[in-house]
Amino acid sequence: MIRDIFKRKRRQKEAKMPSEQAKNDVPEGLMTKCPECKDIQLTKDLMRLLKVCPACDYHMRMTANERVEILFDENTFESLDDHLKTENPLGFPSYTEKVQQDAEKTGLNEAVLTGIGNIEGRQVAVAIMDAHFRMGSMGSVVGEKITRAVEKATELNIPMLIFAASGGARMQEGVLSLMQMAKISVALNRHAEKGLLFVSIMTYPTTGGVSASFASVGDINLAEPKALIGFAGRRVIEQTVREKLPNDFQTAEFLLEHGQLDAVVPRADMRETLSKIIRLHVKGNH
Ligand SMILES: [Zn+2]
Secondary structure (H helix, E strand, O other): OOOHOOOOOOOOOOOOOOOOHHHHOOOOOOEOOOOOOOOOOHHOOOOOOOOOOOOOOOOOOOOHHHHHHHOOOOOOOOOOHHHOOOOOOOOOOHHHHHHHHHHHHHHOOOEEEEEEEEOOOOOEEEEEOOOOOOOHEOOHHHHHHHHHHHHHHHOOOOOEEEEEEEOOEEEHHHHHHHHHHHHHHHHHHHHOOOOEEEEEEEEEEEEHHHHOOHHHOOOEEEEEEOOOOEEEOOOHHHHHHOOOOOOOEHHHHHHHHHHOOOOOHHHHHHHHHHHHHHHHHHHOOO
C-alpha cells in the first residue's frame, strides 16, 4: 500500500526549556525564537535544522530558495521565467512599489519560484510558492509561471511538484488573480491526460483560492506538519455555520484524519518521500 511508505516513527524530542531571562533577551538577527514554544536557536543553525524547532517540531516558514537547497540534487536546479514582470492592471495605488520591495527582499521576481531539477537522479518540474512575497498571493505572474512550469513538465514527460504557500487571491489584481487558478488547473489536466504524476505539497499557509483549486488536486496530496490549510478564515466559517469549530480545524493533521490528504510528511523526510513516490510512478524506472 502506498500509505505504508509514509509511516514514520515520530522522533521523540526532549523539550529543553531555556531560562525566562534568555527568552526575553533575544538579540535581533543572531537568534531566532520559535513562534510556537519560544525556544531559541542560533539563526545560523536554522538551515541545518531545516528550520524545524528541535524542541517542539514546529516547522518554520521557508523561502523558495531554501526549499530548493534541501530538495534537489546539488547544482541540478535551473529556474524558469525569472524575467516575467508584474504589471499593475487595475492601477492600484502603490502596488508596483510593494511588489518591487518584496522582489528586493526575496530575490524573486514574484511569489513563486519555478524550475526543473533532479531529486535523487530523477528529473522533475517544480513550482515553489513563497509566503514572504505578498503573502504568496496569486497574481498574474504567479499564475503564468506555475502554468508554464506545468506545461514544461508536460512537454518533457516528467512529474510536477507544487509547494503551495498562499494567502489566496491577490486583491490588487481582482478577477485576473482568480483566472489564474482556472488556468493552472487546465494545464494540470493536460499534464494528467498524458498519465504524468502531480504531487501537491501544502505548506503553512495554504489558503483561499489556492487551497480550493490546484493545491487540492494532486494525484498525491501531502502537507507539512501543522500546516494551516483552508479556504475561509475560522471566524468567517463560525459566523456562517453558527457552530464552534474544533481547535485543530484547518490543520494538516485534521485534514489527514478526514481523508483530504494522503500524508503529513515531516520536512526531514520530504526529499526521500518525494523520491520514493516519483520512483514508484515514473515509467521505465527500476
Ligand atoms: Zn518550538
